[in-house]
Amino acid sequence: MEKTKILIVDDEPSLSRLVQTMLDRTAAYDTAVENRPYRVLETARTFKPDLVLLDVDMPGQDGGDIMRAMQNDPALKDTAIIFLSSLVSKSEVGMRGREGQEHLFLSKPAEPVTLVNAIEDTLKATRPAMPAIHE
Numbered sequence: 001m002e003k004t005k006i007l008i009v010d011d012e013p014s015l016s017r018l019v020q021t022m023l024d025r026t027a028a029y030d031t032a033v034e035n036r037p038y039r040v041l042e043t044a045r046t047f048k049p050d051l052v053l054l055d056v057d058m059p060g061q062d063g064g065d066i067m068r069a070m071q072n073d074p075a076l077k078d079t080a081i082i083f084l085s086s087l088v089s090k091s092e093v094g095m096r097g098r099e100g101q102e103h104l105f106l107s108k109p110a111e112p113v114t115l116v117n118a119i120e121d122t123l124k125a126t127r128p129a130m131p132a133i134h135e
Helices: 013-026 037-047 063-071 112-126
Strands: 004-009 029-034 051-055 080-085 094-096 103-107
Touching: 004 013, 004 037, 004 112, 013 029, 013 112, 029 037, 037 063, 051 063, 051 112, 063 080, 080 112, 103 112
Parallel strands: 004 029, 004 051, 051 080, 080 103
Antiparallel strands: 094 103
């Protein structure tokens, strides 16, 4: 079975490596990291992630800019996104955005169990349900 692909986007290499290590330890994900905001779309088109963990506050292009660019890209428009931000307190964690375009926001650094649960919940919500097989 093919592993779920997660692209980790953060302008701080130490934080992205920490998240990658946490996810790699689960052995459930194939991960890639992009630390340069201006390269995210190119990396995402090549890697073809199922989900992007996206930092909010980055120089040049912030997470919202990248999200909008992904939504306007036919190859990336259906990619699930979870925002990670040090700008969000633990009490503010949850869904944000306009109705129908909400994305989960997690506070950095996210606990491993919280992060994995958020990934799995987001993927369940964004993937089409498998039809039941009747014999």
